Amino acid sequence: MSHTQALCRFLAALDYEQLPDHVLARTEDLFLDWLASALASQGAHPIPLFERYARKMGPATGPAQIIVNGASSSAYFAALVNAASSHLVEQDDLHNSSVLHAATVVFPAVFAAAQDLGKSGRELLLASVAGYEAGIRIGEFMGRSHYRIFHTTATVGTLAAAVAVGKLLDFNEEQFINLLGSAGTQAAGLWEFLRDAADSKQLHTAKAAADGLLAAYLTADGLTGARNILEGDQGLAAGMSTDADPSKLSDRLGSRWALLETSFKFHASCRHTHPAADALLGLMQREGLSHEQIAHVETRVHQGAIDVLGRVSVPQSVHQAKFSMGTVLGLIAVHGKAGLTEFQAFALNDSNVSAFRDKVGMTLDREVDGAYPQRWLGRVVLTTVDGRVLHGAIDEPKGDPGNTLSREELADKFQRLTRFSGARTPAQSGELIQKVWDLRNAVSLDHWL
Amino acid sequence: MSHTQALCRFLAALDYEQLPDHVLARTEDLFLDWLASALASQGAHPIPLFERYARKMGPATGPAQIIVNGASSSAYFAALVNAASSHLVEQDDLHNSSVLHAATVVFPAVFAAAQDLGKSGRELLLASVAGYEAGIRIGEFMGRSHYRIFHTTATVGTLAAAVAVGKLLDFNEEQFINLLGSAGTQAAGLWEFLRDAADSKQLHTAKAAADGLLAAYLTADGLTGARNILEGDQGLAAGMSTDADPSKLSDRLGSRWALLETSFKFHASCRHTHPAADALLGLMQREGLSHEQIAHVETRVHQGAIDVLGRVSVPQSVHQAKFSMGTVLGLIAVHGKAGLTEFQAFALNDSNVSAFRDKVGMTLDREVDGAYPQRWLGRVVLTTVDGRVLHGAIDEPKGDPGNTLSREELADKFQRLTRFSGARTPAQSGELIQKVWDLRNAVSLDHWL
Numbered sequence: 008m009s010h011t012q013a014l015c016r017f018l019a020a021l022d023y024e025q026l027p028d029h030v031l032a033r034t035e036d037l038f039l040d041w042l043a044s045a046l047a048s049q050g051a052h053p054i055p056l057f058e059r060y061a062r063k064m065g066p067a068t069g070p071a072q073i074i075v076n077g078a079s080s081s082a083y084f085a086a087l088v089n090a091a092s093s094h095l096v097e098q099d100d101l102h103n104s105s106v107l108h109a110a111t112v113v114f115p116a117v118f119a120a121a122q123d124l125g126k127s128g129r130e131l132l133l134a135s136v137a138g139y140e141a142g143i144r145i146g147e148f149m150g151r152s153h154y155r156i157f158h159t160t161a162t163v164g165t166l167a168a169a170v171a172v173g174k175l176l177d178f179n180e181e182q183f184i185n186l187l188g189s190a191g192t193q194a195a196g197l198w199e200f201l202r203d204a205a206d207s208k209q210l211h212t213a214k215a216a217a218d219g220l221l222a223a224y225l226t227a228d229g230l231t232g233a234r235n236i237l238e239g240d241q242g243l244a245a246g247m248s249t250d251a252d253p254s255k256l257s258d259r260l261g262s263r264w265a266l267l268e269t270s271f272k273f274h275a276s277c278r279h280t281h282p283a284a285d286a287l288l289g290l291m292q293r294e295g296l297s298h299e300q301i302a303h304v305e306t307r308v309h310q311g312a313i314d315v316l317g318r319v320s321v322p323q324s325v326h327q328a329k330f331s332m333g334t335v336l337g338l339i340a341v342h343g344k345a346g347l348t349e350f351q352a353f354a355l356n357d358s359n360v361s362a363f364r365d366k367v368g369m370t371l372d373r374e375v376d377g378a379y380p381q382r383w384l385g386r387v388v389l390t391t392v393d394g395r396v397l398h399g400a401i402d403e404p405k406g407d408p409g410n411t412l413s414r415e416e417l418a419d420k421f422q423r424l425t426r427f428s429g430a431r432t433p434a435q436s437g438e439l440i441q442k443v444w445d446l447r448n449a450v451s452l453d454h455w456l
Numbered sequence: 457m458s459h460t461q462a463l464c465r466f467l468a469a470l471d472y473e474q475l476p477d478h479v480l481a482r483t484e485d486l487f488l489d490w491l492a493s494a495l496a497s498q499g500a501h502p503i504p505l506f507e508r509y510a511r512k513m514g515p516a517t518g519p520a521q522i523i524v525n526g527a528s529s530s531a532y533f534a535a536l537v538n539a540a541s542s543h544l545v546e547q548d549d550l551h552n553s554s555v556l557h558a559a560t561v562v563f564p565a566v567f568a569a570a571q572d573l574g575k576s577g578r579e580l581l582l583a584s585v586a587g588y589e590a591g592i593r594i595g596e597f598m599g600r601s602h603y604r605i606f607h608t609t610a611t612v613g614t615l616a617a618a619v620a621v622g623k624l625l626d627f628n629e630e631q632f633i634n635l636l637g638s639a640g641t642q643a644a645g646l647w648e649f650l651r652d653a654a655d656s657k658q659l660h661t662a663k664a665a666a667d668g669l670l671a672a673y674l675t676a677d678g679l680t681g682a683r684n685i686l687e688g689d690q691g692l693a694a695g696m697s698t699d700a701d702p703s704k705l706s707d708r709l710g711s712r713w714a715l716l717e718t719s720f721k722f723h724a725s726c727r728h729t730h731p732a733a734d735a736l737l738g739l740m741q742r743e744g745l746s747h748e749q750i751a752h753v754e755t756r757v758h759q760g761a762i763d764v765l766g767r768v769s770v771p772q773s774v775h776q777a778k779f780s781m782g783t784v785l786g787l788i789a790v791h792g793k794a795g796l797t798e799f800q801a802f803a804l805n806d807s808n809v810s811a812f813r814d815k816v817g818m819t820l821d822r823e824v825d826g827a828y829p830q831r832w833l834g835r836v837v838l839t840t841v842d843g844r845v846l847h848g849a850i851d852e853p854k855g856d857p858g859n860t861l862s863r864e865e866l867a868d869k870f871q872r873l874t875r876f877s878g879a880r881t882p883a884q885s886g887e888l889i890q891k892v893w894d895l896r897n898a899v900s901l902d903h904w905l
Contacts, residue, residue, distance in 0.1 A: 060670070
């Protein structure tokens with residue numbers, strides 16, 4: 008039995024009763040965190056473009072809700088818009104070793120399909136777990152070489168979204184095999200956009216969720232796909248990876264819940280900046296330093312951070328600033344945090360932050376790089392204006408599984424994000440939070456939002 | 457100025473008045489040939505799956521026509537279904553040196569958008585030329601290494617479709633640059649499906665046309681894309697090619713009309729089988745041989761033919777049989793042709809054809825491979841049952857620019873294809889043919905079909 012077959016067999020057999028309570032609870036947390044990210048982007052470019060496209064090309068109304076505007080559409084367009092919107096503010100979850108932002112591709116697809124198909128909260132949760140478990144393993148399988156050029160959340164995200172919807176449709180092993188074929192052959196998304204501050208990151212997640220959903224609906228109707236799209240000679244790894252490891256596909260299926268390893272984002276920036284941000288913050292607090300006392304910060308990072316962040320020197324947009332190590336550390340040093348509010352107010356127009364940005368360097372560090380992507384270590388070497396050299400280090404950035412956000416912190420993050428965009432009042436947000444934490448008991452998701 | 461910029465500048469400036477009459481006439485021919493391919497697939501799996509998906513996810517009616525069923529939808533879904541359907545019977549055109557089937561991705565997108573936007577026949581033709589000229593050059597740019605794993609019509613097809621719709625939307629240079637970014641980052645499509653006789657080839661063209669159209673509409677509304685998606689360090693060539701040649705992107709812009717180099721398909725099979733099929737047919741006619749007199753045929757081919765056709769031994773479906781060199785040559789040897797009717801009747805169930813299939817081999821030939829992809833040479837070495845060794849050779853397969861189909865032959869092909877599916881009566885087809893040859897004078901394309 009191939010690793011792909013083993014994965015598909017597992018997905019087909021996966022049952023709600025198998026899911027431990029803490030896995031269910033964490034899935035609800037992840038759903039909550041995803042919803043906050045989507046709501047936080049309301050009205051922000053380029054989300055209205057996707058909303059208008061859905062209105063133009065889709066039906067006037069439909070069974071699936073569009074989060075940012077309260078409208079409805081077919082499942083396809085709801086998935087498209089909701090996936091674009093939930094990745095914009097860079098606050099959605101990330102799984103470390105796969106470098107996959109699972110929430111922003113899995114939940115938009117599975118939520119839209121669940122509303123379309125009249126499924127329950129339980130069914131939504133089970134399908135979401137399937138999407139996470141498959142997506143994370145496929146991301147790990149594709150390896151570091153893939154992520155160097157391809158945006159894994161876009162490429163692998165298509166498969167993760169497809170699997171989630173396939174589970175909702177109660178696929179058997181054979182259908183999952185075909186599904187992976189049809190989803191995998193649509194997998195796309197290149198990092199090239201980042202240096203230009205272009206809008207592709209939202210296009211990537213929009214398309215991954217929508218394409219995955221399309222693959223699942225067509226598979227349910229009988230479309231066949233390549234049986235070996237992951238491991239085959241003319242498949243995904245053959246075309247887009249040089250270090251693929253098939254054993255990752257079936258790694259501890261049923262005993263390892265990879266979903267639990269997902270990190271919540273605390274700072275509103277690219278996850279590659281978080282380890283250094285936390286290391287700097289800890290060091291400044293420990294030493295009682297202000298930003299004026301700092302002459303230089305050298306961040307010691309893994310290669311992936313350089314590949315992604317190395318493209319941005321002087322950021323041209325708030326979104327691009329989230330991929331600027333210097334800006335993130337500047338916000339931390341000058342304002343003590345790098346949340347949505349700080350980014351909006353200070354990332355581009357604060358001279359202290361800009362000045363600090365130019366004091367930050369990135370150097371490849373053998374230890375940090377060796378631990379990556381399983382562990383995202385934070386190491387900074389700080390030089391003070393009076394010539395002292397200080398070292399800061401953290402081993403688990405805030406939000407990592409071993410340093411995770413409590414439900415209180417998640418609720419606080421939800422409130423901050425919805426307040427940022429004005430999408431919900433605090434009272435409305437409070438109600439929505441409770442509703443998500445009771446998701447497993449929702450009999451219907453019809454007009455659920 | 458980069459090659460990408462030069463291409464975008466050319467596309468923005470391209471004017472109807474610049475198009476020589478023979479380019480316009482050939483574009484109408486290509487449109488006719490495309491329409492025949494779409495109509496020929498009516499009712500055949502997996503096209504109804506795409507029709508049902510469009511009905512489920514799209515509006516009940518819309519400005520754009522779905523060719524195979526006479527229904528209408530939004531431009532997005534019409535492009536999706538029409539592109540799936542026009543690639544199924546393997547009779548749509550091919551450009552040799554780019555290995556791009558341009559018609560099946562360019563025309564569905566541009567026709568749907570033209571109907572949506574209220575454009576004229578002239579505007580459709582101009583936009584189609586833009587799509588061909590860009591798509592062919594981008595295909596050549598991506599090189600042979602790309603085609604080894606990726607289905608160029610799917611990947612590059614996304615950009616070709618996008619450019620055509622962008623031209624219809626009257627994009628300027630800057631918009632074309634952004635458009636290539638948004639289209640290129642969606643480019644996907646792997647050959648892996650072929651060995652399993654899976655349905656992905658139709659999914660590929662459907663998605664290429666629809667994704668290209670999506671990129672163009674979003675770009676018109678202000679979505680930005682990577683400025684260097686083709687040549688950049690984290691772009692299309694970096695991720696999916698090892699022999700990309702940027703100079704191809706701007707090759708003789710305005711003086712070379714690459715569209716004129718497009719081949720029409722005579723046989724209803726993968727184009728890689730055509731050179732050998734024509735060489736065998738010529739040799740059998742010259743020597744007066746029947747299939748019973750032939751002991752073995754060794755086809756001497758380019759590597760691309762082995763990469764694509766080498767996956768199929770005993771075909772499991774009529775569609776897969778079109779990628780079986782032995783089956784195609786069997787149809788030629790036993791029935792004298794390999795058209796849609798012969799494939800349907802004899803490709804899987806004729807013992808003479810199956811027996812002949814097992815007598816056919818493929819060998820890489822240095823001369824043939826060296827000429828490819830600019831020229832697709834046909835070379836066969838035939839051994840008779842009485843021990844003679846005979847050589848067959850053709851330098852331009854039927855349908856190639858130097859051995860093209862006349863308007864009479866194109867009309868005959870149109871009649872054969874529409875008769876095959878029963879989509880149109882001979883009289884209706886006759887009218888449609890005349891209508892296409894007058895496309896440049898169509899003031900409106902509203903309900904044009």
